[in-house]
Amino acid sequence: MSRDVFNDVTDVYEAIIDWPKRLTNEGSFFRRLFDRVGTRSVVDVACGTGRHAAMFHSWGLRVEAADLSANMIERARAHCGELPNMRWLVRGFDEPIQPQEPFDAAICTGNSLALAPDIATVERAVHQMLAAVRSGGVAVLHVLNLWRFPDGPCQWQKCKRATLERGEVLIVKGVHRAGAGGYVDLVIASLETPARMQTESVPFLGIEAEALNEMARQAGASTVRVLGNYQEQPYDRNNSMDLIVIAEK
Numbered sequence: 531m532s533r534d535v536f537n538d539v540t541d542v543y544e545a546i547i548d549w550p551k552r553l554t555n556e557g558s559f560f561r562r563l564f565d566r567v568g569t570r571s572v573v574d575v576a577c578g579t580g581r582h583a584a585m586f587h588s589w590g591l592r593v594e595a596a597d598l599s600a601n602m603i604e605r606a607r608a609h610c611g612e613l614p615n616m617r618w619l620v621r622g623f624d625e626p627i628q629p630q631e632p633f634d635a636a637i638c639t640g641n642s643l644a645l646a647p648d649i650a651t652v653e654r655a656v657h658q659m660l661a662a663v664r665s666g667g668v669a670v671l672h673v674l675n676l677w678r679f680p681d682g683p684c685q686w687q688k689c690k691r692a693t694l695e696r697g698e699v700l701i702v703k704g705v706h707r708a709g710a711g712g713y714v715d716l717v718i719a720s721l722e723t724p725a726r727m728q729t730e731s732v733p734f735l736g737i738e739a740e741a742l743n744e745m746a747r748q749a750g751a752s753t754v755r756v757l758g759n760y761q762e763q764p765y766d767r768n769n770s771m772d773l774i775v776i777a778e779k
Contacts, residue, residue, distance in 0.1 A: 532701075538603040539716065539718070539730060540579065540599065540602055540605055540624070540641055541605075541694045541696075542692075542694070542701055542716065543578065543579065543595040543602075544579050544719055545690065545692035545694060545701060546688055546690055546692075546701050546703055547749065550660060551587055552581075555651060555760055556582070556760045557585060557641070558612065558613070558665050558731065559760040559761075560582075560586070560637075560669050560670075560775075561584075561589075561601040561763065563635075563668065563670070564589075564591070564634075564635060565574075565656070565684030567634060567635065567666065567667060567668050567778070568634065568666075569633070569635045569636055569667075569668075570591060570592060570637040571591060571592040571594075571631075571633045571634050572586050572591050572592075572593055572594075572597070572633060572634065572637065573593075573594045573595075573627060573629070573633045573635075573636045573637075573659075573662055574586070574593065574594070574595045574596070574636075574638075574639075575621075575623040575627070575636060575637070575638045575639050575655065575658070575659055576597055576598070576606065576620065576623050576638050576639070576640070576643070576722075577595035577596060577597045577602070577603075577606060577618075578597060578599075578602050578606070578640065578642075578712070579602055579605045579606050579609060579776070580595055580602075580603075580605070580606025580610050580618070581609075582608070582639060583595035583606070583610070583616070584606075584610045585613065587610075587613060587616050588653065588716075588739060590652075590674065591615075592615040592616075593615065593616050593617070593618070593674075594618040594619065594627075594629070594633070594646075595602055595616070595618055596618075596620065596621040596623070596627075597620065597621075598620070598621070598622045598623070599616060599620075600612075600620050600665060602618050602726045603618050603619070603663075604712075606618055606679050622648075622657040622662075623638060623642065623643070623658065623659075624646070624652075624654035624658060625658065626658060626661075627658055627661070627662040627681040628649070629676065630665065631742070632663055632664035633662050633663050633664070633667065634663060634664060634667045634668075635663060635667055635668050635669070635670070636659040636660070636662050636663050636667075636668075636670070636678040637669070637670045637672075638655065638659065638669075638671055638672065638773050639670070639672040640672065641672070641673050641674040641714075641734060642673075642729060642732035643655060643656075643671060643673050643737065644676075644712070644735045644736075644737055645672045645732070645734050645735075646735060647670070649735065649737075652735065652737065652745065653745050653748075654740075655749070656669070656671065656742070656745040656749050656777075657744055657745075657749040659671075659708070659749075660685060660746065660750050660777060660779055661749070661750070662666075663779055664779070666778070666779065667778070667779050668777065668778045668779070669777045669779070670774065670775070670776055670777075671742055671744065671746070671774070671775040671777065672773070672774045673737050673772070673773050674705070674712070674734075674743075674771075674772065674773070675758070675765075675767070675770045675772055675773045676695060676707055676711075676712045676734075676736040676737075677707075677736065678767075678768060678770060679705060679706065679712070679770070680705040680707065681708070681709060682706065682708070683705055684704040684705070684706040684715055685705055685706060686702060686703070686704040686706060687703055687704055688701070688702070688703040689701070689702045689703075691721070692696065696720070696723065697720060697721070697722045698720070698721040698722055699718050699720055699721060700717075700718075700719045700721060701717070701718055702716070702717040702719075703715065703716055703717075707736070709736075710735050710736045711733060711734065711735060711736050712733070712736060713731045713732060713733050713734070714730075714731070714732045714734060715729075715730070715731050716728075716729065716730040716731075716732075717729050718730075723764045729769075732734055733744055734771060737773065739756045739767065739773055739775070741767055742756075742773070742775045743756060744773065744776035746775060747777075750779055751777035751778060751779055752778060752779060753777075753778045754774070754775060754777050754778075755773075755776040756773070756774070756775055756776075757775075758770030758771065758772060758773070758774070759771055759772050759774070760772070760774070
């Protein structure tokens with residue numbers, strides 16, 4: 531995966547997501563899981579602009595947050611600042627984590643794993659996550675469930691007006707499946723004069739639940755749970771919005 535994939539759309543990524551809604555939806559899941567395994571430290575291996583990392587830090591956890599995009603890390607630092615027990619790094623999720631002491635939990639959310647160039651890179655990333663956590667610790671792997679989308683047409687999901695550094699824009703986001711792979715489609719239209727339009731179509735892998743299960747077990751997981759959303763409903767390949775794997779070491 532190129533380090534420049536999201537560098538030019540960091541502000542768009544930040545604007546298109548309803549962060550309060552998303553963190554409310556996902557936060558209770560992580561609270562329950564972290565309480566159950568006794569989490570005091572967590573590594574977010576594809577932290578984006580650092581919203582999850584900041585939430586975990588606010589719970590009193592020691593947090594290491596890394597992302598392949600230097601722009602994402604710069605935005606995270608600007609938003610959160612330099613805090614005690616919070617470390618920001620530019621690092622790919624398949625690169626060695628090398629903690630001074632093992633983490634209690636490792637997470638990779640928001641379809642980041644699927645942006646890898648190939649399945650071998652995903653496998654390395656899963657290995658690095660589980661290698662970084664202690665015995666009894668947990669890794670959470672989250673990707674979009676591509677298989678619920680029809681093959682071919684784009685499913686437009688969001689349309690939002692936003693004020694960015696470049697000015698007023700209209701952002702339209704969609705996803706489409708093309709066989710065994712998918713694309714995140716973005717249209718960014720300037721609402722100022724002169725009118726400009728930018729388009730992005732970022733490919734991502736179609737990852738099967740069975741593949742993530744096997745990767746986690748090969749990397750040392752003793753138990754693996756597969757869920758279809760953050761409300762912990764069972765995974766249904768044809769209908770679930772998400773594919774979430776909880777791998778306990």
